[in-house]
Amino acid sequence: MGARIGVGLLGLGTVGGGVAEILLNPEERHPLVADLDLIRVAVRNVNRPRTVELSDAVLTTDPSEVVNDPNVDVVVEVIGGIEPARSLILQAIANGKSVVTANKAVIARHGPEIASAAKAAGVYVLIEAAVGGGIPIIEPLKQSLGGNRINRVSGIINGTTNYILTRMANEGAAYADVLAEAQRLGYAEADPAADVDGLDAADKISILSALAFGGTVDRDALPTTGISALQGRDVEYARQLGYGVKLLAVAERLAGQGDPLPLSLRVQPTLVPSDHPLAGVNGVNNAILVEGDPIGRVMFYGPGAGAGPTASAVVADILNIAGIRQASGDQGPVDPLLAAGSWRPCVLADSGDIRQRHYVRFNTEDAPGVIGKVGGRFGDAGVSIQSIVQFNASEAGAEIVVITHEVSQRKVIAALDAITSLDEVSGLAAHLGCL
Amino acid sequence: MGARIGVGLLGLGTVGGGVAEILLNPEERHPLVADLDLIRVAVRNVNRPRTVELSDAVLTTDPSEVVNDPNVDVVVEVIGGIEPARSLILQAIANGKSVVTANKAVIARHGPEIASAAKAAGVYVLIEAAVGGGIPIIEPLKQSLGGNRINRVSGIINGTTNYILTRMANEGAAYADVLAEAQRLGYAEADPAADVDGLDAADKISILSALAFGGTVDRDALPTTGISALQGRDVEYARQLGYGVKLLAVAERLAGQGDPLPLSLRVQPTLVPSDHPLAGVNGVNNAILVEGDPIGRVMFYGPGAGAGPTASAVVADILNIAGIRQASGDQGPVDPLLAAGSWRPCVLADSGDIRQRHYVRFNTEDAPGVIGKVGGRFGDAGVSIQSIVQFNASEAGAEIVVITHEVSQRKVIAALDAITSLDEVSGLAAHLGCL
Numbered sequence: 105m106g107a108r109i110g111v112g113l114l115g116l117g118t119v120g121g122g123v124a125e126i127l128l129n130p131e132e133r134h135p136l137v138a139d140l141d142l143i144r145v146a147v148r149n150v151n152r153p154r155t156v157e158l159s160d161a162v163l164t165t166d167p168s169e170v171v172n173d174p175n176v177d178v179v180v181e182v183i184g185g186i187e188p189a190r191s192l193i194l195q196a197i198a199n200g201k202s203v204v205t206a207n208k209a210v211i212a213r214h215g216p217e218i219a220s221a222a223k224a225a226g227v228y229v230l231i232e233a234a235v236g237g238g239i240p241i242i243e244p245l246k247q248s249l250g251g252n253r254i255n256r257v258s259g260i261i262n263g264t265t266n267y268i269l270t271r272m273a274n275e276g277a278a279y280a281d282v283l284a285e286a287q288r289l290g291y292a293e294a295d296p297a298a299d300v301d302g303l304d305a306a307d308k309i310s311i312l313s314a315l316a317f318g319g320t321v322d323r324d325a326l327p328t329t330g331i332s333a334l335q336g337r338d339v340e341y342a343r344q345l346g347y348g349v350k351l352l353a354v355a356e357r358l359a360g361q362g363d364p365l366p367l368s369l370r371v372q373p374t375l376v377p378s379d380h381p382l383a384g385v386n387g388v389n390n391a392i393l394v395e396g397d398p399i400g401r402v403m404f405y406g407p408g409a410g411a412g413p414t415a416s417a418v419v420a421d422i423l424n425i426a427g428i429r430q431a432s433g434d435q436g437p438v439d440p441l442l443a444a445g446s447w448r449p450c451v452l453a454d455s456g457d458i459r460q461r462h463y464v465r466f467n468t469e470d471a472p473g474v475i476g477k478v479g480g481r482f483g484d485a486g487v488s489i490q491s492i493v494q495f496n497a498s499e500a501g502a503e504i505v506v507i508t509h510e511v512s513q514r515k516v517i518a519a520l521d522a523i524t525s526l527d528e529v530s531g532l533a534a535h536l537g538c539l
Numbered sequence: 540m541g542a543r544i545g546v547g548l549l550g551l552g553t554v555g556g557g558v559a560e561i562l563l564n565p566e567e568r569h570p571l572v573a574d575l576d577l578i579r580v581a582v583r584n585v586n587r588p589r590t591v592e593l594s595d596a597v598l599t600t601d602p603s604e605v606v607n608d609p610n611v612d613v614v615v616e617v618i619g620g621i622e623p624a625r626s627l628i629l630q631a632i633a634n635g636k637s638v639v640t641a642n643k644a645v646i647a648r649h650g651p652e653i654a655s656a657a658k659a660a661g662v663y664v665l666i667e668a669a670v671g672g673g674i675p676i677i678e679p680l681k682q683s684l685g686g687n688r689i690n691r692v693s694g695i696i697n698g699t700t701n702y703i704l705t706r707m708a709n710e711g712a713a714y715a716d717v718l719a720e721a722q723r724l725g726y727a728e729a730d731p732a733a734d735v736d737g738l739d740a741a742d743k744i745s746i747l748s749a750l751a752f753g754g755t756v757d758r759d760a761l762p763t764t765g766i767s768a769l770q771g772r773d774v775e776y777a778r779q780l781g782y783g784v785k786l787l788a789v790a791e792r793l794a795g796q797g798d799p800l801p802l803s804l805r806v807q808p809t810l811v812p813s814d815h816p817l818a819g820v821n822g823v824n825n826a827i828l829v830e831g832d833p834i835g836r837v838m839f840y841g842p843g844a845g846a847g848p849t850a851s852a853v854v855a856d857i858l859n860i861a862g863i864r865q866a867s868g869d870q871g872p873v874d875p876l877l878a879a880g881s882w883r884p885c886v887l888a889d890s891g892d893i894r895q896r897h898y899v900r901f902n903t904e905d906a907p908g909v910i911g912k913v914g915g916r917f918g919d920a921g922v923s924i925q926s927i928v929q930f931n932a933s934e935a936g937a938e939i940v941v942i943t944h945e946v947s948q949r950k951v952i953a954a955l956d957a958i959t960s961l962d963e964v965s966g967l968a969a970h971l972g973c974l
Binding site: 106122125126131132133134135136137232238239240243244246247248249250251252253318361381384396397398399400401402403404405406407410411412413415416417418419420422423424427428430431432433437438439440441442445447 | 541557560561566567569571667673674675678679681682683684686687688753796816819831832833834835837838839840842845846848851852857858862863866867868872873874875876877880882
């Protein structure tokens with residue numbers, strides 16, 4: 105038994121309730137959990153019935169009572185959104201309290217401000233629950249993989265869209281139909297934009313990138329394509345060609361270095377070869393691949409959302425702070441591994457320089473020689489092709505699907521401009537990434 | 540930049556060389572790597588040519604010069620084996636130095652002795668590299684999953700046997716042929732017993748179990764079956780029935796609790812359904828599944844061995860110690876999360892109580908009614924069957940393959956005794972686990 109650690113909770117919804125449940129039932133968990141005291145909990149309505157029993161002295165409707173309570177050592181913020189979350193986090197830090205948050209939106213947008221406030225105050229801000237639900241991924245990037253030169257972090261980091269894509273692939277269903285059912289089942293919000301437009305995944309990959317590469321980039325400039333425009337026929341053609349379609353978030357360093365370090369971050373529907381580890385990640389699960397030197401490639405897989413997994417990640421962060429406090433007391437400086445370090449300037453690379461494989465589909469006339477012309481234009485632009493396949497030929501026209509080898513965005517765009525100018529081509533019907 | 544941390548290396552083979560490589564080239568890694576000084580390195584022969592350049596002042600053939608050097612804060616033990624590794628680790632601890640080791644054999648057998656010496660001296664012994672190569676799994680079990688009640692840890696934790704099994708499955712090759720080629724390629728030792736007899740996996744699962752459940756069990760009593768008796772026909776029959784065969788290591792709590800806590804640990808060739816996440820883990824890769832409450836199921840996947848991945852894990856541990864030292868100085872007690880905690884007595888459960896599914900194959904006469912008799916004996920013993928299939932019927936006899944539902948070991952053994960006593964059954968030809 106070490107020193108007691110006081111915990112204050114901002115929010116007692118799904119995740120907050122899960123955290124309280126763990127703190128109030130420490131049996132069979134790490135013994136350090138028993139050293140945590142749930143001191144104060146801010147809720148919207150004190151009288152609402154809940155699954156966890158808390159005394160009236162613990163509950164309050166005023167969140168400032170949590171962040172100002174002298175017995176609270178660690179403030180857990182699980183109310184989400186930008187404000188008042190940001191102000192409460194900064195207030196807690198100003199009061200010398202460490203903060204644990206599951207709030208990817210506030211960290212992706214105000215991470216540097218919060219990190220420097222924490223540094224100045226000598227406290228921690230830990231964010232394991234902000235990405236990947238219960239999957240430990242923040243801590244490995246900060247600590248366990250610290251000996252590596254990280255080259256790439258990529259993965260499936262939004263459970264809602266992965267659920268929709270899994271059902272589209274398994275049932276050949278249309279996007280709109282699956283989304284409607286996901287909303288009925290509670291897997292998608294009434295306003296699904298943050299998920300289906302890729303914004304949630306963009307928040308998360310910008311957080312992972314900052315940890316992997318040591319600096320933030322302009323979150324709002326991150327190229328982001330969601331799945332709302334994805335057509336079932338492309339999922340089906342991909343399947344016939346040996347691929348699944350996943351909403352992939354990627355952060356990678358471009359070849360070479362630089363100061364600031366040029367990075368490519370992006371979120372886009374992407375073809376994944378069916379024997380790739382990410383292809384088997386289905387439903388609301390998440391998986392994150394980290395590639396580095398000398399480790400090679402490691403993958404972290406598990407439930408990407410939900411009360412239990414997210415609460416598990418929140419409690420992991422509280423335990424980390426509790427462990428350090430018990431080891432160092434209040435005096436020492438913060439552990440540089442646990443602290444959110446920003447050690448180098450990074451910048452988004454020119455999007456024309458991004459290199460990857462591409463999947464494109466054109467609507468064309470069903471006429472002899474069209475495939476040759478399309479292939480020729482790719483060749484003229486210096487784009488090397490892996491496969492070119494005609495689908496659905498009929499009097500109404502045909503569809504030509506092309507998968508390229510790895511090539512710069514600049515060359516692909518030049519090729520697409522040339523091809524859509526062809527008389528036989530009526531339009532570019534789809535453009536996805538490809539692993 | 541924080542305080543400098545002195546590192547001493549015992550051994551400069553594959554892993555030791557990889558660690559030195561990282562320490563001497565800190566660029567592009569976590570900035571804390573630059574605070575590590577490689578002070579002293581014990582080698583067998585100072586004059587042997589090596590890929591890393593070290594001055595004569597750093598190299599020594601006397602390992603005690605490393606563990607006794609006052610400038611060494613962290614001793615890295617990568618010589619392997621029980622002695623002199625154990626004595627050197629204890630000497631380093633006695634000198635107030637923390638220890639990082641990749642040595643699963645010494646930790647599986649002398650873990651409690653080493654942990655209590657470390658506790659008395661107020662230093663760390665970290666072992667991330669002992670299991671799963673570069674995959675972060677030790678730290679997640681100790682820290683990131685600390686809020687959970689862990690129910691089960693299982694996985695593929697020996698790369699050599701997984702390489703052999705992968706080739707047996709892909710090529711229909713015989714065990715002995717694949718082993719011979721693996722030895723030629725350097726994937727298997729000249730004396731492959733530690734790998735193919737499951738001893739290495741048993742060391743590793745006993746380490747994971749101690750971290751997951753809080754106490755050690757008798758390592759030498761751990762039921763262990765390797766792959767050396769595995770026949771290619773069982774791999775083939777498993778494939779036809781929709782399974783892969785993996786050498787699975789399992790540590791799980793039995794239903795209910797108890798003091799000491801009864802655990803089942805085992806290593807055995809096991810059928811894994813082909814849509815299970817572990818089924819896709821091929822070659823020398825490792826994967827560990829952790830199941831707990833409330834997290835559900837998370838998986839950690841990556842290269843299970845090799846210089847780079849193992850060195851990555853060793854450096855992660857050095858960084859952890861360096862971070863804590865910079866935060867707390869030398870005074871504070873050790874962080875209870877990083878310390879190897881043993882917080883509750885555990886014991887191996889009666890093997891008859893272990894519940895799992897089973898795959899068994901009998902050689903029988905090819906006579907009418909044999910399947911009925913075999914099925915009847917299972918029923919008499921209270922063993923419920925999922926499938927019973929006859930293979931290879933000919934004048935020489937037939938083979939009957941049975942996959943059971945989950946059942947206690949006790950009942951299965953009673954059923955097998957009754958069945959092998961049947962006149963029509965000439966013997967039990969294979970008995971594997973099944974997920």
